[in-house]
Amino acid sequence: METLSETPWDAIIAGTGLAQSLLALALSRSGKKVLHLDRNPYYGGSEAAFSLDEAQEWMNSVNQHPGQSPFEDVKIFTYQHPQDSPQSTPSQHGSESSARPEGTPDIRAKLAASRAYTLSLSPYFLYTRSQLISTLISSKVYRQLEFMAVGSWWIHSPGHPNAASSELGATRVFHRVPGNREDIFADTHISMKSKRTLMRFLRHISKPEEEDDVETDEDLTMPFGEYLSSKFSVPQDLHDPLLSLSLSQLSQQDTTANYAVPRIKRHLASIGAFGPGFGGVVSKYGGASEILQVACRASAVGGGVYALDTGIQSLVDGDAAAEAEYPVEAQLSNGESVRSKFLFGSTWDLSAKEQMSPPTKVARSITIVSSSLASLFPITVEGAPLSASTVLMFPGHSLSNPQSPPVYLQVHSSDTGDCPREQSIIYGSVSLSGPEGHTLLECAIDRLLRAEGPPAIVLWSMRYNQMGRLSNDGTPSTLHPHSPHVYSFPPSSLDLAFEDETVDTVKKAWTRIVGDEVDHDDFMIFDDRDGASDE
Amino acid sequence: MSESAGANAPKPSSSVKLVLLGEAAVGKSSLVLRFVNNDFQENKEPTIGAAFLTQKCTLPTRTIKFEIWDTAGQERFASLAPMYYRNAQAALVVYDVTKPSSLTKAKHWVAELQRQASPGIVIALVGNKLDLTNDGGDASAAPEPENESAGADGDEAAEEGEGHDASSGNARKVSTREANTYAEEESLLFFETSAKTGTNVVDVFTAIANAIPESSLKTGRGAAGSGQTALGARSGDDSRVNLGERNAATAKEGCAC
Numbered sequence: 001m002e003t004l005s006e007t008p009w010d011a012i013i014a015g016t017g018l019a020q021s022l023l024a025l026a027l028s029r030s031g032k033k034v035l036h037l038d039r040n041p042y043y044g045g046s047e048a049a050f051s052l053d054e055a056q057e058w059m060n061s062v063n064q065h066p067g068q069s070p071f072e073d074v075k076i077f078t079y080q081h082p083q084d085s086p087q088s089t090p091s092q093h094g095s096e097s098s099a100r101p102e103g104t105p106d107i108r109a110k111l112a113a114s115r116a117y118t119l120s121l122s123p124y125f126l127y128t129r130s131q132l133i134s135t136l137i138s139s140k141v142y143r144q145l146e147f148m149a150v151g152s153w154w155i156h157s158p159g160h161p162n163a164a165s166s167e168l169g170a171t172r173v174f175h176r177v178p179g180n181r182e183d184i185f186a187d188t189h190i191s192m193k194s195k196r197t198l199m200r201f202l203r204h205i206s207k208p209e210e211e212d213d214v215e216t217d218e219d220l221t222m223p224f225g226e227y228l229s230s231k232f233s234v235p236q237d238l239h240d241p242l243l244s245l246s247l248s249q250l251s252q253q254d255t256t257a258n259y260a261v262p263r264i265k266r267h268l269a270s271i272g273a274f275g276p277g278f279g280g281v282v283s284k285y286g287g288a289s290e291i292l293q294v295a296c297r298a299s300a301v302g303g304g305v306y307a308l309d310t311g312i313q314s315l316v317d318g319d320a321a322a323e324a325e326y327p328v329e330a331q332l333s334n335g336e337s338v339r340s341k342f343l344f345g346s347t348w349d350l351s352a353k354e355q356m357s358p359p360t361k362v363a364r365s366i367t368i369v370s371s372s373l374a375s376l377f378p379i380t381v382e383g384a385p386l387s388a389s390t391v392l393m394f395p396g397h398s399l400s401n402p403q404s405p406p407v408y409l410q411v412h413s414s415d416t417g418d419c420p421r422e423q424s425i426i427y428g429s430v431s432l433s434g435p436e437g438h439t440l441l442e443c444a445i446d447r448l449l450r451a452e453g454p455p456a457i458v459l460w461s462m463r464y465n466q467m468g469r470l471s472n473d474g475t476p477s478t479l480h481p482h483s484p485h486v487y488s489f490p491p492s493s494l495d496l497a498f499e500d501e502t503v504d505t506v507k508k509a510w511t512r513i514v515g516d517e518v519d520h521d522d523f524m525i526f527d528d529r530d531g532a533s534d535e
Numbered sequence: 536m537s538e539s540a541g542a543n544a545p546k547p548s549s550s551v552k553l554v555l556l557g558e559a560a561v562g563k564s565s566l567v568l569r570f571v572n573n574d575f576q577e578n579k580e581p582t583i584g585a586a587f588l589t590q591k592c593t594l595p596t597r598t599i600k601f602e603i604w605d606t607a608g609q610e611r612f613a614s615l616a617p618m619y620y621r622n623a624q625a626a627l628v629v630y631d632v633t634k635p636s637s638l639t640k641a642k643h644w645v646a647e648l649q650r651q652a653s654p655g656i657v658i659a660l661v662g663n664k665l666d667l668t669n670d671g672g673d674a675s676a677a678p679e680p681e682n683e684s685a686g687a688d689g690d691e692a693a694e695e696g697e698g699h700d701a702s703s704g705n706a707r708k709v710s711t712r713e714a715n716t717y718a719e720e721e722s723l724l725f726f727e728t729s730a731k732t733g734t735n736v737v738d739v740f741t742a743i744a745n746a747i748p749e750s751s752l753k754t755g756r757g758a759a760g761s762g763q764t765a766l767g768a769r770s771g772d773d774s775r776v777n778l779g780e781r782n783a784a785t786a787k788e789g790c791a792c
Contacts, residue, residue: 002611043618115654137778147776274776281776285622293618297604300615301587308614386774415774 004307005336008326009035011513012338014312014345017045019489019502021292021299022524023344025139026510028302029526030518035338036296036304039311039349043293046070046348046466046492047122049286049418052114055366055462062464069348070358070492071121073434074464078111079457109370111459112420118286119366119418119462123410123427124498125150125280125287125389127266128273131503133281136291139524144294148415150280151377151387153177155241156394156447169375170452174392176380177241179271179279183380194235201232201242205265220258224248227257243406244393247496249362249431250472251396251405259472277384280497284388284417288498310334312350315343317483328485342513343486344479350488358467358491359475363437365428365463367445371456373411373424388415391496394444405431407444408496423459429496433465468494477501479508487512548591548598551747554619555603556648557629558640559610562663565730566629567603570740575731592744599744601625616644620652624751625659625743630714632662632727633706638714645721657746659724659739662714666729668707 010032013020021043024036042048046069050058059074066072126132126147136142154174178184181202184195220227224243228234234242239252245267246260270279283290300306316329326339343350376390390411396404410427412418419425426448428441441463449456469475469491477499479487487509493499507523555563564586568574571590586605591598604623606615620626628644630637641660648658711727718725724742728735 004612038614113654115651133778142778145778147778148774149776274778278776281778293621297587297615297618300609305609305612306614306618307612308617310612310614385776388774 003336004035004305004310004332004334005338007033009033009338009340011035011342011344012037012312012328012330012340014038014343014349015045015489016043016292016296016308017047017346017489017492018288018292018295019506020045020344020346021295022135022503022506023509024304025141025295025299025302026506026524027513028299028304029139030510030514032513034299034304035340036299036306037310037312037332037349038308039333041309043296043308044121044289045346046468047120047288047292049118049120049289052111052117052119052460054114055119059462059464070467072465072467074462076462077458077460079459109423109455109457109459111368112423116420117368117418117425118289119368119425120287120289120427121466122288122492123282123412124493124496125282125410126498127270127280128278129266129270130498131500132291132498135503135524139298139526140528141291141294141298143528144297145291146284146417147281148284148388149275149278149385150282150389150391151278151384152380152390153179153241153244154376154390154392155244156392156398156444158398158447170373170448170456171375171378173447173451174376175241176378177244179245180268190238194238197232197234198238201228201234202268204232205261206268220261221256223253224255224257224260225252227261240393240395240406243395244391244408247391247408248472249405249408249429249470249494249496251403253403254405255472275383275385277379277381278387280389282389282412282416284415286418287416307334312343312345315350315486317486341485344509345488346492347480347488350482350486358469360431360470360473360494361433361465361467362429362431362470362494363433363441363463364466365426365438365441365445365461367426367428367461368419368459369424369426369445369449369456370422370459371424371449371452372413372422373448373452373456375452376411377413386415388413392444392448394440394447399440399443399447404440407440409444409448410496429494431470431494437465438463466494468492471495471499471501477505479505479512546593546596546598548600550600550602551625551744552602552623553604553625553627553743554616554623555605555627555629556616556620556641556644557610557627558631558634558637561629561631561634561637562730563627563629564605566627566661566663566728566736566739567605569730569733569736571603573733575733577731590740592740594741594744599747601740601744616647617651620648620656622653623656624653624747625657626652627659627661627739627743628723629661629663630709631664632709632714633664633667635708638662638709638717642717645723649721655748655751657724657743658721659726659743660714660718660721661725661739662709662711662727663730664706665727665734666731667705669705670707 011027012035013024014037016036016038024034028034056076059076062069062071062074154176156173157175158173175189178187184198225239228239228242242264243252243255243260246263248255248260267279296306311333312330313333314331326341328340328343329337330343331337377387379386392409392411394407396402396406399407407428407430412425414421414423426445428445430437430440432440477490479489481487510523511520555567557563565575567588571588588603590601592601604619606619609615626648628641630641645658648656715725724746726735726739728739730736
């Protein structure tokens with residue numbers, strides 16, 4: 001094939017985010033001619049993963065073209081060894097995290113080569129009962145992927161009785177959130193009375209749906225904290241741990257019970273599905289970025305054609321000529337003009353004539369630290385795999401005030417393949433953008449590293465604001481039709497765990513294109529290719 | 536070596552991800568077809584879409600299963616390769632011994648692999664279409680040089696008039712020495728092959744299989760174990776989650792009640 005314009009396409013998909021890549025795979029395996037474009041020279045869009053050098057290039061590109069991507073204000077900080085810069089260390093870091101006045105570690109912890117890191121812009125994990133996992137299995141895409149367990153959940157509790165012990169590493173100011181009945185019994189910091197209320201609540205929410213009929217009219221619109229107190233008398237100090245299991249990025253007051261309860265159920269029900277002791281998994285080598293590239297590879301094998309660094313410049317939308325077989329005509333940035341029956345893309349990928357501004361903006365950071373933070377990865381159940389990722393939640397009041405949204409840190413160990421040994425990557429997120437949000441993130445990372453003690457220092461960090469959709473900001477996760485042939489995907493998710501709605505959205509898009517030619521129950525169910533199966 | 540599974544005693548078996556790179560029409564797909572099916576198609580159409588093939592290679596001590604990713608037909612857009620060589624353990628960079636520009640392109644690919652791919656990747660440089668040269672594997676099989684589509688490996692008639700050395704029947708334009716010197720400088724495996732006659736084709740894959748370090752086989756993917764383990768005894772390998780074993784455990788275990 002010499003040009004993209006020589007054939008008309010059944011579908012043009014703009015952008016290589018996870019949703020678009022799954023759609024490309026589904027369509028190419030349904031026999032459709034798919035042209036999959038990305039205006040960036042890399043895969044993944046806002047779910048891409050980068051080496052250090054690529055992150056630098058990405059920063060330059062985002063900052064030079066404001067308003068052209070869901071990111072803004074990217075900054076990168078690199079730790080300067082005091083020995084390297086005799087004059088006062090540049091206050092680049094500005095935070096206490098970089099300059100450790102006394103006991104500056106003697107070890108010369110260093111950044112490894114650029115390519116030793118895979119830094120993910122969307123480090124979300126998958127619950128084991130997620131529809132995406134079923135889709136990866138039924139499409140056989142999982143054979144190209146390696147998954148690692150997401151282990152414990154931790155709550156920042158500065159007044160923790162262990163805070164004085166220096167032997168525990170970071171865990172001395174974190175309390176492990178009990179994830180099941182055994183955990184609750186074993187927990188020495190919860191009083192018997194609190195344990196009883198907690199058990200009652202957990203028993204209530206894990207009742208099978210049918211038995212719930214009597215209580216379906218229970219009022220779940222109240223704030224989650226109020227729900228816990230009024231209905232189950234769960235004491236205050238257990239509200240944040242329970243909130244963390246829902247991964248709500250809003251404060252207790254702003255999180256409704258009908259958001260939190262189903263997500264806590266999801267958390268509990270996922271534990272054990274693929275082995276004891278964990279309920280979530282992350283894909284090695286860059287999380288979602290790896291999954292979507294595997295989907296694109298499978299799509300290419302199915303006949304999909306790929307062109308990076310090729311965006312859509314303008315669009316002649318076939319509203320007027322709706323009877324034409326290929327009503328969509330797109331002018332590409334490489335000068336070619338292509339025709340298609342359908343066009344799908346994110347609002348950022350379709351030419352910005354109808355830019356919907358995403359509803360939520362969060363502050364995020366990616367931090368490389370010179371410690372494995374090993375105490376955060378305990379084996380808590382016999383036979384559990386060693387986890388490679390863990391979730392830390394800092395309730396608003398522990399860093400600033402109770403009205404503040406919580407800060408979440410997801411720590412990836414080197415077992416994720418994302419960083420060298422004896423280092424870890426901390427992905428931070430708080431639903432408060434700009435300087436306020438970044439101050440909270442910095443403060444959280446500083447608390448973690450101070451608790452861990454030397455030699456844990458920040459070797460490199462990147463901060464940015466990201467726009468998108470939170471599962472509790474009320475934005476529907478639906479396709480937006482610009483015409484009967486052109487659709488945009490909803491803004492990308494800012495959630496910490498993959499939300500299943502994305503799979504539904506992809507299926508709707510696929511259904512729109514394949515029509516009634518194929519059985520809709522066959523969505524993403526493929527046989528293994530010759531020789532691709534296990535023996 | 537044997538090309539297909541046939542060892543009676545079970546040997547340790549590991550998968551190796553191999554990516555095929557090179558200019559269009561140098562014979563990438565033909566090399567793989569020769570290796571996998573022991574087959575050759577004269578004047579093969581350019582591959583449309585991308586191909587994925589697997590083939591076992593049995594060594595004295597172990598069996599290697601190659602997962603071969605062919606960017607076939609999409610070279611012009613150069614968009615599949617970066618995704619293909621991500622975490623690949625081996626790369627086959629192919630040029631056409633009758634076309635100097637294809638070696639230049641191959642050098643670009645080698646440079647890109649050294650810059651971007653896994654640090655431990657095994658790279659083999661392969662000069663294909665040896666049958667079109669005097670020292671071709673089977674000289675009698677050398678086709679008429681003036682025939683533009685003589686590119687034995689499905690050359691889509693290279694436009695730039697390749698002044699084939701018609702008098703000698705030798706279309707070689709890239710000397711073995713030049714390519715070999717380059718390969719030595721860059722620590723690449725080096726072979727000249729003919730997908731048409733089969734010369735050296737199996738040897739390339741056997742050499743790659745032998746060159747893959749044991750350590751990178753254990754982990755199945757990525758560079759020689761880098762980033763696979765954290766603290767001494769911690770092993771990333773042991774802690775991988777097997778999605779094929781969903782029914783191993785039930786929801787009940789995790790249930791809080």
